[in-house]
Amino acid sequence: MTQVITTAPASVRLAGVSKVYGRGPAAVQALDSVSLDVSPGEFCCLIGASGCGKSTLLSLVAGLEQPSEGEISVTSRQVALMFQEPALFPWLTAVGNVELALRARGMNKTDRKRRAAELLELVHLRGFGAKRPHELSGGMRQRVALARALAQDADVLLMDEPFGALDAMTRDRLHDELDRIRDVADRQLTVLFVTHNVREAVRLGDRVVLLSSHPGRVAGEFAVPIPRPRRIDSTPVAELAATITDRLRQEMTVA
Amino acid sequence: MIGTLERPVQGGKSRERTAKLWAAAWPKLLAIALVLAIWQLIHLSGWKKLVLPGPSATLANLWDQLRAGLLWHAVGTTVQRALVGFAMAVLIGSVVGALVTQIRPVREAVGSLITGLQTMPSLVWIPFAIVLFGINDSAIYFVVVMGAAPSIANGLITGIDYTPPLLLRAGKMMGLRRVSLYRFLILPASLPSYVAGLRQGWAFAWRSLMAGELLVIVANEPSLGVLLNTFQEQTDMPSVIAVMIVLLVLGMIAHVLFEAADRAIRRRRGLDLQV
Numbered sequence: 001m002t003q004v005i006t007t008a009p010a011s012v013r014l015a016g017v018s019k020v021y022g023r024g025p026a027a028v029q030a031l032d033s034v035s036l037d038v039s040p041g042e043f044c045c046l047i048g049a050s051g052c053g054k055s056t057l058l059s060l061v062a063g064l065e066q067p068s069e070g071e072i073s074v075t076s077r078q079v080a081l082m083f084q085e086p087a088l089f090p091w092l093t094a095v096g097n098v099e100l101a102l103r104a105r106g107m108n109k110t111d112r113k114r115r116a117a118e119l120l121e122l123v124h125l126r127g128f129g130a131k132r133p134h135e136l137s138g139g140m141r142q143r144v145a146l147a148r149a150l151a152q153d154a155d156v157l158l159m160d161e162p163f164g165a166l167d168a169m170t171r172d173r174l175h176d177e178l179d180r181i182r183d184v185a186d187r188q189l190t191v192l193f194v195t196h197n198v199r200e201a202v203r204l205g206d207r208v209v210l211l212s213s214h215p216g217r218v219a220g221e222f223a224v225p226i227p228r229p230r231r232i233d234s235t236p237v238a239e240l241a242a243t244i245t246d247r248l249r250q251e252m253t254v255a
Numbered sequence: 256m257i258g259t260l261e262r263p264v265q266g267g268k269s270r271e272r273t274a275k276l277w278a279a280a281w282p283k284l285l286a287i288a289l290v291l292a293i294w295q296l297i298h299l300s301g302w303k304k305l306v307l308p309g310p311s312a313t314l315a316n317l318w319d320q321l322r323a324g325l326l327w328h329a330v331g332t333t334v335q336r337a338l339v340g341f342a343m344a345v346l347i348g349s350v351v352g353a354l355v356t357q358i359r360p361v362r363e364a365v366g367s368l369i370t371g372l373q374t375m376p377s378l379v380w381i382p383f384a385i386v387l388f389g390i391n392d393s394a395i396y397f398v399v400v401m402g403a404a405p406s407i408a409n410g411l412i413t414g415i416d417y418t419p420p421l422l423l424r425a426g427k428m429m430g431l432r433r434v435s436l437y438r439f440l441i442l443p444a445s446l447p448s449y450v451a452g453l454r455q456g457w458a459f460a461w462r463s464l465m466a467g468e469l470l471v472i473v474a475n476e477p478s479l480g481v482l483l484n485t486f487q488e489q490t491d492m493p494s495v496i497a498v499m500i501v502l503l504v505l506g507m508i509a510h511v512l513f514e515a516a517d518r519a520i521r522r523r524r525g526l527d528l529q530v
Binding site: 062064079080081083085087089090091092100101103104105132133134135148152 | 421422424425427428429430431435439440443444446523524525526
């Protein structure tokens with residue numbers, strides 16, 4: 001029932017976490033005693049069919065909701081959450097959105113300007129700072145959202161299908177950039193990444209955790225021993241993805 | 256493309272601007288011409304000939320009044336009252352709206368009352384205001400505020416209530432709390448609805464003001480309402496219509512200003528339809 005935040009290397013630990021929405025006969029169990037350990041610097045992908053409670057799990061880790069049972073401990077300076085939609089503030093420019101996250105941290109104006117420019121550069125949006133969200137493409141908006149998440153100085157990044165609404169080409173490029181950004185962060189960035197795309201999970205993750213549906217529980221785990229840089233259409237990625245997909249199908253027929 | 260090639264290089268821009276202005280202006284000019292023509296026809300037909308003047312007599316009257324000082328003085332008084340009354344309504348409406356969104360019992364208590372007040376014709380407040388304040392400016396301001404404040408409060412309440420939950424989650428993750436959450440997220444998010452409320456509030460303020468000025472005749476203070484009243488008593492129909500034309504023009508100016516503010520907000524946020 002508690003959420004502990006300390007300053008040791010960032011990690012996320014869930015022990016027997018359940019989440020029930022509503023009461024009585026109308027109650028829906030979204031998660032059923034999920035236990036999961038994400039070690040510092042790990043890229044952990046959560047995968048499962050829709051309705052397996054993936055988004056609920058992230059909301060719990062983010063502290064936006066409280067678990068019905070079990071314990072979540074997040075050892076981290078700061079947790080950032082990225083959604084499937086960019087969720088940018090439409091009245092601010094791209095750079096304004098990033099700067100607001102810096103401002104919320106209490107950074108002064110000069111530092112904000114400099115840091116926001118650096119972050120936009122990092123996500124390859126140099127020169128687009130003055131644009132408003134509606135003037136940017138879907139991929140660009142998601143890059144701004146990524147820059148904004150990084151602006152929160154997070155060492156735990158929660159990503160809820162962040163590339164789900166993008167075309168395959170744009171998604172591939174953002175995968176590469178996510179890898180690069182983690183290199184820049186010197187492997188200090190712990191990522192919990194939710195997706196329903198098995199290949200994407202294998203492409204990105206150090207580990208892929210499979211969740212079953214209704215209610216969500218951990219149904220299997222797969223280490224991804226494929227060296228980086230990876231490509232989403234390479235043979236090892238495709239083979240492991242096929243194995244996991246088979247397993248996912250079994251889960252779905254059982255459920 | 257062809258149009259661009261045919262157009263001479265020099266002065267292309269200013270010509271384009273003229274064309275644009277003309278495209279916007281001709282339907283309005285045509286409408287005015289049609290109204291004047293119909294009016295003239297009615298006048299020629301002899302219907303109510305004794306009391307209904309033709310357009311030429313009326314426009315001549317308007318011209319004379321514009322050249323004399325009284326009409327301008329009246330416009331000054333009325334517009335000043337409208338602005339002061341509206342400012343008071345904005346202040347009161349915003350404070351009430353903010354209280355309703357922040358304090359649950361206040362919402363339970365006055366939430367539906369605000370909508371009830373909004374539908375109440377402002378004329379109804381006049382006897383109450385005259386008894387309470389006497390025949391003076393205060394009574395008029397009271398009627399204006401009662402007419403306009405509910406719409407303004409409702410605009411703010413709606414805007415705050417409808418802040419997209421996803422943006423709220425994003426803001427909270429960013430560390431925006433309480434005051435900063437309002438300053439950087441909820442208030443900017445509710446701006447379009449607030450402006451819509453202001454716009455509606457202005458319309459109500461203007462109507463309430465006219466009702467107030469027609470019925471609360473403050474001595475020695477010529478306003479547009481007082482002029483209308485006087486001209487009615489003198490059965491001076493050309494002057495009555497001239498004053499009404501002035502009222503119409505003032506209403507249109509306010510519309511243009513609000514429209515510009517509204518469009519600027521929508522364009523900033525990518526909500527305008529002409530994308």
